[in-house]
Amino acid sequence: MTSTVSKCPVSKFAADFNPFTNPYLADPYTPLAQARREEPVFYSPELDYFVVTRYADVRAIFRDIKSFSAEIALEPITPMFESSIQKIIEVGYVPGPALVNEDEPGHMKRRRRLSGMFTPESVAALEPRIRALVSGYIDEFVRRGNADIVEDMVWEVPALVAFLFMGVPDEDVQRVKQFATRRTLLTWGRPNEAEQNTLIDEIGDYWNFCKQHVERTRQNMGTDFVSEVIRANEEDPELFDEISMYNLMLNFLFAAHETTTNASANGIKTLLEHPDQWRAICEDPSLIPNAVEEILRYSSSVIAWRRLALKTVTVGGVEIPEGSKVLVVLGSANHDEEMFADGKQFDIRREGAARHLSFGIGTHTCLGAPVARLEMRVIIEELTRRLPHLQIKPGQTFTYSPNTSFRGPEHVLVQWDPTQNPVPEDRPLS
Secondary structure (H helix, E strand, O other), rough: HHHHHHHOOOOOHHHOOOOOOOOOOOHHHHHHHHHHHHOOOEOOOOOOOEEEOHHHHHHHHHHHOOEEEEEOOOOOOOEEEOOHHHHHHHHHHHOOOOOOOOOOHHHHHHHHHHHHHHHHHHHHHHHHHHHHHHHHHHHHHOOOEEEEEHHHOOOOOOHHHHHHHHHOOHHHHHHHHHHHHHHHHHHHHHHHHHHHHHHHHHHHHHHHHHHHHHHHHHHHOOHHHHHHHHHHHHHOOOOOOOHHHHHHHHHHHHHHHHHHHHHHHHHHHHHHHHHHHHHHHHHHHHHHHHHHHHHHHHHHOOOOOEEEEOOOOOOOEEOOOOEEEEOOHHHHHOOOOOOOOOOOOOOOOOOOOOOOOOOHHHHOOOOHHHHHHHHHHHHHHHHHHHHOOOOOOOOOOEEEEEOEEEEOOOOOEEEOHHHOOOHHHHOOOO
C-alpha cells in the first residue's frame, strides 16, 4: 500500500472487519448492512484492501475498465510465503490468463472466440442430461426420508455437468471435487505456511491433470469446451497458448463446480427456511425461474470479487489511490435498499430480482451464467415435483468455508415422510 493509505483513518468497524471468521461467516449481511449505512467504502487493515459495499459503486467499478483491472481476480488474497513460491515452481504450476483475470483488448478477443459455446441453443441442449443427473441422485435418497442436500446431490451434479461440458470422463469427478475445496482456500482464504504448501501440492496434481486432459482431447476432438479451446489454439496460437489452455480448463472447472454448488445449496436452504414460498413454487412451477434470480440476489454464492485500481479514483466519496486493491462485495450490493426495496427480505415474486450482480456486469459478466441458471432451475423443479413435503431439519448449525469470495453451506440436512411421496414409485417398498 502507498503512504496515502497508511495515513487513512481506520474506524473501529473497519478495524474489526474480518471475513474469515464468525460472526461474519455465519451472517455477513448484518455487518454489511451497517457498512452501507455508515461506511460504504472503507480500508480494511486485515485484508489490505478497500472494501466497497453499495450497489451503485460496485456496478460502477465493474464497468470502469479504464480505472480498475481484473488482473488480481485469481491472485491469492493471502500473500505467498517464500517456501510456497518455491513449491509452485517445483510442482510446475504456471498461473496465467483465464478470462476472469484479463483486461482489454485481449480479454474480449478471447471471450468472443469462446462465446459460441454458451448460446441459448447450446445451453438448452444440456437440459436433458442435467435432468437425468438430478433425477438419478434423487432416486438414491427419495425413499430414505432424510438427506444432506449438499453431499447427496448438489456437490456432485455441478461437477458432472462441468465434466460433460469440458469433455472430462465422469469417473474423474472425485478429483475435481477435491480441487474445488483446495482452490477456494488457497486463493481466497487465510492458510498458514504449512497449509499453503499442502494446498499447492494438491493443486499441482490438478494442474497436471488438466494438462493431461488437454493432450488426450487433442487425440479425440469433440464438441466440448476443451476441444473448442484447442481449435482456437490451432487457429491462433498467440490468442490461446498452451499455458492459457491449461488455465482455462483449471479455472472453468473450478468456477462451474464451486459457484453452482453453493448457489444450489443456498437456494434450497433459503426456500425451506421460507416454507410459504417453498409451497408456492411447488404449487406453481412457473415461479421457479424468478425464484432462481431471487436466490442469486438474496444469498449470493459469489459474495465478493476483486479489482486493482489503475489510477487514483474516488468511489463513494473515498479516494482510492493508484495501486490499491479493492474488494467489491456483490452480496452487499445485492441487498442494497437503494436498488432493492426491502432488500433483506426474500421474495420469489420480487420484480427486478435479476438486476443482481452475482454474475458480475459489463465485459466480465460470467460466461457460464446460463448454465448455472439452468442447473438451479432443474434441481428445484425436480425436488419440488418429487419432494414437495421436504423440510429443513431443525436444530442444525450451518458452516461455511472461511474465505472472502465464495459462500454456501457445507451441509444442508433435510427430512420428509417418504410414505407421503407424491410419485408412487418413490415410496418405500412395503
